Amino acid sequence: MPKTLSRTLKIHHPKVGVVHEVRHGVAFVNFPGNPAESAVRARSTIPVPADAAGRDAVLIFEEGDPRRPIILGLLQTPEKLVLSADEEIALKCGKASLTLTRAGKVLIRGAYVLSRSSGVNRVKGGSVEIN
Known part of the structure; x- marks a missing residue:
């Protein structure tokens, strides 16, 4: 030019x-x-x-x-929002948090955690521990 x-x-x-x-x-x-x-x-x-x-x-x-x-x-499209980071993404509010790590871990912490589904609610893993 x-x-x-x-x-x-x-x-x-x-x-x-x-x-x-x-x-x-x-x-x-x-x-x-x-x-x-x-x-x-x-x-x-x-x-x-x-x-x-x-x-x-x-x-x-x-x-x-x-x-x-x-x-x-x-500009964000209403159909899809992608958040990405190289190491970790963390959402925090008061005593609650949701953390995604590069290693593939999903950590959910809170004073009260509820999982609700109108259909099947599955828990799958190599091993599943309750309490």
Whole structure:
């Protein structure tokens, strides 16, 4: 892109763009008003998962330069919400917690734990201990 274009075309407000692809942990985005002929490499304030292609992303632009997008976040779809982490995900509220670990452990703790089902409620495992 010519230098004069980046000096004259500034974007000073957030835009919603689309993640075109993620290669080796680097996201490439497209957005309305993109002066480039293809998706632009973007930095990000969040980890962008490898399967984010096609997802809407909120973008800002460093110094208003459309060649330098920064992903602030990915818009959530109502059909699916995926939370991911390299080591552990923990949900906590008061005395209750739910922890998922990289090793595949699911830890549920609370002062009162209820499991209810309108259908079959199965407990399966290599061994099952009660009390």
